[in-house]
Amino acid sequence: MSLSKLPSISLLLADPRLAAMPHALAKRAARAVVDEARTAVLAGGTLPDDLPCRAVARAELFQVSHLRRVINATGIVIHTNLGRSPLADEAVAAVAAVAGGYANLEVVLETGQRGGRTAGVVDHVLALTGAEAAVVVNNNAAAVMLMLTALAGGKEVIVSRGELVEIGGSFRVPEIISAGGATLVEVGTTNRTRAEDFEAAIGPNTAMILRVHPANFKQVGFTERAGRAALVAVGKKHGIPVVEDLGSGLLGGPLSLAGTPMPGGLDEHVDQVVASGMELVTFSGDKLLGGPQAGIIVGKAELVARLRGHPMYRAMRLDKMSLAGLEVTLRMVREGRENEIPVRAMLGRTAAECAAMAKTIADGIVGASIEEDIGFSGGGALPGEGVPTVVVAIRGLDVEAVSAKLRTGETPIVARVARGALLLDPRTLLPGDIKRIIERLNVLISAT
16 A cells, blocks of 8 residues: 555644644644554555544543552552552642642741751651651651661671561662662571670671661561660660661551551551660651651661761652651641551451442442452561451453453552452542442443
């Protein structure tokens, strides 16, 4: 077929539907479909007769943002791939308020003078943790990196072999210590490390003893881990700071999983870790706290001042939107309203509550049933701790194909495929999600 029959870009742009769109957008879409048609003709194919419609559809696709609101029906509450923790409505409103205008980010309104951008956040953090000082950065990995660079660059950091972990995104403790300009000194064994192992490794170039939360795994059996009190005693004896990367961390009241209060120490409260004598503690502002992505460092004022004064800190600062969301989240915890934060509410949702939600979904979908199941917190928090739940199960279809189509709707729905079924866990659903799930699944099922 001759290329002469290809319509010009100008001809396509004359279509009323494209003419009503922004010119640059319409031109980009028209050029894309014409280029595709030319490639097809050169390969011996036929010229599509619906190029204007294709151009309109392509323009509409170009207007869809890559980052979109997704319905999480996986049951994994702190789902890293889905953005971890959804913010509370109050936090969302605070973010929107400062995002759409100017804000007193570094201005003290009472005096008109310049002030610190983290003042509101730090006030709540100190009240909740009992620490002398605090600084916040853009995530917990950054917090650890800043701590290592500012306090241990060119020196040695002692870590238990059992804590040389890798978490999501290939974040490995040995590599992050090296990137921070420090030298790793491993002590103990994979399964057993004692305080005396740390003490024996202390030398003239030792800058820090680092304790690391195990995050995504759990050791069982013949194990031993050096306790905080013993490590703090070693540090004081030799004048070496003992610090802890707590990972998720926990603030506020006791954590509840499926309605059952969890014992202290499962994922330790930050205030308890600070009270143990650890000189610095890092933890996440999202994950179990349920705020925006952030890394929070609390501890001794002299050490925190060194972190804040390091040049790297400026590259890791939080922007106004993250600070607004984090401040409101912390305020809610300080007011004893942590269970109103979506992550805490979802983790605490009982199996009976999940069953009621699952029944509502199953009743609206032909052929759906409900089954007991186990979910997980996700995000490296509470490793190995299953969360009892009840899920909606759909069988008798090409569940992989249905799952893929769910992800490509106007509001993508992400579910699980297991045991030969499409599984939807109500634990992670937000208001309005059930209605959308029922409507979307019924459309897909009727089309099969």
